[in-house]
Amino acid sequence: MKMFEYRFAIAPLFHFIASKSMEAGLHVCDGRGKQTVQLFMNDAASEKGKKRIGAIQYEGSNDYAMKEPYIVSWRFERALLPDGLKQDLEAITAFRRDRKEGTAINPNAQSIAFKFEALTDAAKETIEAITAVLQRHARR
Known part of the structure; x- marks a missing residue:
């Protein structure tokens, strides 16, 4: 899939995460957005109109x-x-920022969110951990 062709300093990070997904x-x-791509469990889910994850x-x-x-x-x-995927993602705490304000990890927030500002070794390690969790659950 062709991703956004921006030349932002963080564009390689965006592409790395999309590739790992x-x-x-x-x-x-891409959902025709200019800053967001949507994630589905598989091709069939997006084609059948299921909700994004x-x-x-x-x-x-x-x-x-x-x-x-x-x-x-x-x-x-x-x-x-x-449930299993949610629990495994919840267990990863590095780079978590579930809400804009307050505690970084909030089990009541709508999303489990990981926020990255650079493609550092620590960021790569966390991205690889998330990828491994996704792989385990996507193949079930």
Whole structure:
């Protein structure tokens, strides 16, 4: 799938996460957005109109001409995840930011959200851990 062709400093991070999502077996769909791609458990789920399980999104700016986004959010909708997948994603705490304010990890927030600002070794390690969890559950 052709991803957004932005030249933002964090674009390689966005593409890395999207690639890892596909490697894990998720279907990535652009949904005609300019900053977000939607994630589905598989191709059939998106074609049958099932709800997405998550998204990858540029954050930090709504006007790219004025300011580049500086965060990539990889989030998963708690209410739409199978229980085992939800529990395994909840267990990963690095780079978590479930809400904009308050505690970083909030089990009552709508999403399990991971927010990255650079493709550091620590970020890669967490992205690989998330990918491994997704792979285990996508193949069931």
